[in-house]
Amino acid sequence: MPLKTVETQAQDQHLMSLIQRATTGDQSAFAALYEATSKVVFGLVLRIVPERATAEEVLLDVYTQAWRQANNYDSSRGSPLAWLMTIARSRAIDRLRSSRQDQNKETIDDASTLVSSSISPEEASVISERQRLVRSALDMLVPEQREVLELAYYAGLSHTEIAAKTGHPLGTVKTRTRLGMMKMREMLSPILSGQI
Amino acid sequence: MKNDKSREEKQTQAALYALGALSQHEARAFENQVREGDEESQTELAAFEKVVEALGYSAPPVLPPAYLTDVLNTRLQRERQQPVAAIAPFSEKRAVAPAMSSPPRQTTTSTKVIEFKRKSPILTFLPWALAASLAVCSLYTFSAWRAAREETTALQSQVATVKTEADKFRTQATQETERVYELAQINQVLRAPDHRIVELAGQEIAPTASASVYWNVSTKQWVVAANLPPAPEGKTYQLWFVTPDAKISAGLLKTDGRGHGFSVVPVPPDVTNVAAAAITLEPAGGSPQPTSPIYTMGKVS
Numbered sequence: 051m052p053l054k055t056v057e058t059q060a061q062d063q064h065l066m067s068l069i070q071r072a073t074t075g076d077q078s079a080f081a082a083l084y085e086a087t088s089k090v091v092f093g094l095v096l097r098i099v100p101e102r103a104t105a106e107e108v109l110l111d112v113y114t115q116a117w118r119q120a121n122n123y124d125s126s127r128g129s130p131l132a133w134l135m136t137i138a139r140s141r142a143i144d145r146l147r148s149s150r151q152d153q154n155k156e157t158i159d160d161a162s163t164l165v166s167s168s169i170s171p172e173e174a175s176v177i178s179e180r181q182r183l184v185r186s187a188l189d190m191l192v193p194e195q196r197e198v199l200e201l202a203y204y205a206g207l208s209h210t211e212i213a214a215k216t217g218h219p220l221g222t223v224k225t226r227t228r229l230g231m232m233k234m235r236e237m238l239s240p241i242l243s244g245q246i
Numbered sequence: 247m248k249n250d251k252s253r254e255e256k257q258t259q260a261a262l263y264a265l266g267a268l269s270q271h272e273a274r275a276f277e278n279q280v281r282e283g284d285e286e287s288q289t290e291l292a293a294f295e296k297v298v299e300a301l302g303y304s305a306p307p308v309l310p311p312a313y314l315t316d317v318l319n320t321r322l323q324r325e326r327q328q329p330v331a332a333i334a335p336f337s338e339k340r341a342v343a344p345a346m347s348s349p350p351r352q353t354t355t356s357t358k359v360i361e362f363k364r365k366s367p368i369l370t371f372l373p374w375a376l377a378a379s380l381a382v383c384s385l386y387t388f389s390a391w392r393a394a395r396e397e398t399t400a401l402q403s404q405v406a407t408v409k410t411e412a413d414k415f416r417t418q419a420t421q422e423t424e425r426v427y428e429l430a431q432i433n434q435v436l437r438a439p440d441h442r443i444v445e446l447a448g449q450e451i452a453p454t455a456s457a458s459v460y461w462n463v464s465t466k467q468w469v470v471a472a473n474l475p476p477a478p479e480g481k482t483y484q485l486w487f488v489t490p491d492a493k494i495s496a497g498l499l500k501t502d503g504r505g506h507g508f509s510v511v512p513v514p515p516d517v518t519n520v521a522a523a524a525i526t527l528e529p530a531g532g533s534p535q536p537t538s539p540i541y542t543m544g545k546v547s
Contacts, residue, residue: 075326077319077322077323077326080322081315081319084315084318085315088309088310088314089307089308089309089310090302090303090305090307092307092308092309092310093305093306093307093308094302094305096305096308097305097306106310106311106314109310109314110314110317110318110321113318114318114321114322114325117322117325118325128296128299131302131303132299132300132302135299135302135303136299136302138302139302143266178303180300180303181303181304181307182509182510183303183510183512184300184301184303184304185303185304186497186509186510186511186512187512188304189495189497189498189532190495190496190497190511190512190514192495192534193531193532193533193534199265199301202262202265202266202267203265203298203301206266207267208267208268208269209262209267209268210269212267224258224262225258227258227261227262227265227267228254228257228258228261231257231261231264231265231294231297232257232261234297234300234301235293235294235296235297236514237512237514238296238297238300241296241300242293242296242297242300
């Protein structure tokens with residue numbers, strides 16, 4: 051088993067034990083969980099809500115919710131980091147939609163810029179095997195499929211909104227979504243099967 | 247055909263639902279469908295939900311500002327204290343507090359104040375004494391605050407200097423860590439019994455460019471290390487699997503300020519008979535097919 055896989059699984063175990071301790075009110079354990087995961091979570095939030103001050107508020111909301119709902123974490127459904135990122139995406143998309151309604155401002159372009167696969171030196175020290183695999187898989191998609199997935203995932207658009215924004219027929223958007231997600235499912239099989 | 251189409255429709259609905267991209271009405275309809283025992287949709291949904299979870303790993307990590315840690319800790323502290331029974335407001339306490347020996351009247355919750363008919367000398371001077379004490383305390387606090395503020399400004403300046411130096415060392419350390427990671431990936435391939443190395447040479451447009459592809463045939467993985475001219479703004483390098491029939495994108499290859507690029511790329515099972523590897527310079531986001539001259543290329547021996 052590659053070294054990185056062992057490290058990733060060890061990290062998961064460590065995070066699970068921190069969550070378990072947090073359910074008993076251990077704030078220092080939760081602080082350690084925040085320290086270990088906040089870079090990745092904040093990166094995701096900032097990707098969805100580009101306005102920095104709002105992203106910081108969302109980050110606080112994410113971890114407050116995680117603190118309150120630590121009892122709800124189920125390790126059979128996914129890794130601790132995946133659980134946190136699910137909460138983060140949900141909170142961030144809600145805030146994005148709310149700000150869109152309030153300001154009637156087109157923030158879609160900010161949120162849907164293509165994912166960069168670049169890894170800066172600063173990021174390299176915390177990038178895990180999973181992150182590299184996901185980025186590579188996204189780069190492997192044809193641009194049209196990547197576009198619809200990013201608009202749905204990062205901008206929180208429905209399929210009709212994606213069709214309106216891109217000018218493509220609804221049927222085309224649905225087909226590209228299905229094909230893109232099928233391709234991702236295939237390429238991410240090491241993650242989905244729990245190998246890494 | 248009908249079954250295939252139905253299966254495709256279920257996959258589409260499941261994928262859109264997992265992404266949160268269905269309308270509310272469609273989402274409720276899909277939920278009912280799954281609840282009523284549509285196992286195929288349930289299976290597809292479970293798989294696509296895992297994909298959506300994994301997509302969270304695609305965003306580059308960003309360090310949040312340090313002050314958020316303190317804000318979060320304060321918030322959580324407050325959350326922990328909330329279950330404690332709330333203390334009754336001051337006005338209610340005064341209304342039920344007994345001034346005489348008789349039992350307190352429990353029926354009132356008004357804020358009626360009990361007035362004293364006579365005041366003692368102590369009570370006459372007390373407010374003045376308190377005011378004087380307060381004035382002295384305020385003056386002392388202000389002086390202390392000013393001194394602390396000056397000290398803080400000096401310390402902040404020192405901290406800024408130290409931070410600059412620390413950032414410099416951190417960058418160097420991170421570069422070294424990245425290099426160690428790259429070498430570990432390459433070594434892993436070289437230790438595999440079934441591996442190939444493809445050396446890419448610079449072409450006419452970039453004669454000094456070079457790259458190496460370390461191909462782990464059994465795990466179907468390319469480990470790519472490249473040294474290229476820094477990409478101009480709005481452009482990015484793209485790697486290609488070159489077969490006799492086609493050029494298939496192997497993903498984008500971003501380079502740092504020195505022109506160094508590194509990537510680990512899965513080789514899809516349906517990409518066979520790879521004859522060469524090539525790198526071109528494409529518009530940001532990549533292209534379905536190469537649009538520019540080849541920067542480096544190497545044939546698979």
